[in-house]
Amino acid sequence: MIIRNARIFTNDADNHYYETGFIQIQDGLITQVGAGEGPADPEVIDAKGKIMLPGLINLHNHIYSALSRGVYLPKHNPNNFLEILEGMWWNLDRNLDNPLVALSARATYYECIKNGVTTIFDHHASFSDVLGSLETIAKESRQAGMRSCLCFEVTDRYGKDKSKQSIDENLQFIEEVRQDGRDDLRALFGLHASFTLDDETLADISRRLPEEVGTHFHLSEGIDDEIHAQELGTTPLRRLIEHGLVKPNSLAIHGIHLGDDDFSLLKDTGAAVIHNPQSNMGNAVGYCPVLKFLGHDIPVGLGTDGYTQDMIETARIAALMMRHENKNPRTGWVEPYDMLLQTNAELATKHFGLTLGRLEAGAGADLILLDYVPYTPFGGDNLSGHLHFGMNGAMVSDTMAKGQWLMRDRQVLTIDEADLVAEASAAAEGLWEEMKK
Template sequence: MLLLGEGTVITRDARCPIIKHGGVIIEGSVIAEVGDFETLQQRYPEAEHLDAHGGVIHPGLINVHHHIYSALARGLSFDNYAPKNFLEILEGQWFRIDQGLRNQETKASAVATYLACIQAGVTTIFDHHASYGEIADSLSVIAKEAKRFGVRSCLCYEVSDRNGRAAMEKAVAENLRFGKEANKDPDHLAAMMGLHASFTLSDTTLDYVVNKNSDQLGYHIHVAEDIADLEDSQKKYGLRTVERLYQKGILGDKTLAGHCIHIDDDEVKRLAETNTMVVFNPESNMGNAVGAPDVLKLYYSSVLLGLGTDGYTSDMFESYKAANCLVKHQSQDPNAGWGEVPEMLFNQNRKIAQRHFDLSLGILKPGAAADVIVIDYEPPTPMDETNINGHLLFGVNGSDVVTTISDGVVRMKDRKLQGMNKKDLLAEVRMTADAFWKRLKSQSEEII
């Protein structure tokens, strides 16, 4: 039994949002009690004390759209690469990287990403993976690292036509194989059927995927991220992107649609009526210059809308800040986003996660999963239940997380990784990345 405290406990439970001078009792992998620290000390004298140093105690964060495979791209550049649009970004960089990734590089990418998650207080992620250099067992390679670092992970492999029929079928098979593996450990792993985007998926392929998906895995797919996706769907099929996916049986309450930027009112209604989940990725949208979704329209159309990072970062506080600004900028309304964005991050991400994990996540209350973080933050102004999110928005970054607990296990304590050596881990990742970069740069441009 573990007593975490004393600190300001932000529970994300509407019945008791904040407990000053509070603590959390963890028994095994679940939370046993949340309350006044001194009272908990007296009630559980045998509990081991983990000092929160007066910081903010908060539920572990959830990222509902990540790309582990992008981790080795940091600092990488290609000669004569100057993309002018999103398709050139994909073809000149990301497709080139994922076509070269083998399981060795996938492992290194997972190590780098999960380390970053733990350091930023992220204890659950939904990842969308691609490694066409080696497809088989790639999701198991990631899952092994997910368990080692203690980050709950809903994984999928990206199905696409861009590498030919055989590779497409192998990608589908990898999703189905991993789905069976994830079912053996439902508290820590979940599976979806990964799909790249409408413009890289023919009708023949979508029919094949749906027919093979007898296990009825939910779909994780990029939707109308760039205008090219919409234009492709209209030109080839006479349908807008969301409607095409609907007619092919892709939408539904277990499906996660990334981005949804270039969609119209009818498509928003279709997403809502099918109970399809949508994820907003603000930094990626800005960085790729693809536009931004109408977040307020989606939100107020009863679409379950969450917040992700699309591989840009593992820091959800960073994504929170970017989302707050982009919603205001997009709507030209300085009052927009104050309530909607934190609702997406702290409540709707939790609801998305609970469609794939049969656990109470993202909340500190008895019976919930013991995923808890401590943030080194001392407010310079009064903090109470009415302004918690304002303090986190303007006062906290992922680097302020000092302690991360997941599944009741301390993964990082006072910024020190537990049971693993950070320096050694990163040295191995760098060595793998260096060899990978050299191999990529030596290969012909024809691999694009």
């Protein structure tokens, strides 16, 4: 297949931009990209001058939250983050079984495709059905045509039986992915947060977790994590490090309430931080000190925490939040868009073992086309300005992953919209009634 007549932003090492370019794809990989029409090919697609970007990547998602949209819980009137967790999200996750998980995944993947997201890193929780839940999501991921790195959050908040099941679910899925060997599924080991895990559970995880497997965990999102650790004479980060659970391929989510010593500790682990700006504002938990992490040479990627699947909008919010929090209008023009396009690509490539987030020979054929018509000069040197002031996920008209079209002319091809709406709406009504009890 060859796609011609596209305005291609490659996001490669040299930041190539082709005003009128082509991209050739074979067996799920990009074989050529460049200016002009390119070589002859039996299948030629005219992009009609649309802008082409690499498929977008979300480094922290919560599939399990999908069916909560619009729910009203009369008894839920939270005053702080812990009450938000207890009244909404823990209420939700303890009522999810595998059929509801499947619908949550299908709805999330549908919205990802619509917004040009082709790879997600998901942190899952469903305590009515722990075992088999990750395989349930994996099946939906493959049906949708996506790439997914999955984990199940281990916590002691529901007792030891559930925490042991959660450990088993992670380890079983890690082994299943290893045996599967394909490049569209990966696994990390999920931890909720230090304040809902006791030392016995952390020691058990440390003993059983393969050395090469990284962790995906919430770090110092709310002040409760800090208070709990202080009572133990430590910090959340130091506690997890002492148990050997923060590794070079770990993802530390949020990182809002860190002590001064934590930055150098985190740097030494080689782990990355994932910033989730809308969620942090929505939960009123504080601000991830992105510039301070970058100043310590700690990679900072971008996620949504399930808040949205529009990664372009997420980068814009991250930029505005950075300027507001630092009271400096010079910040935020580059960093959030580097997080979206560079760091997210680097971390996804590291975990999947395949070049992602770049349009270059040998990379996975994940790309999107956008109906954005710039009426000012546009190129590789000012893409961030157009992303910030002009573009959003709703402009994505076509989405491809693994060399297969997932959406053409805004019609999702791998998920039936009518069936999804009917099934998810009915399921959500029943779920909400359970949550109100």
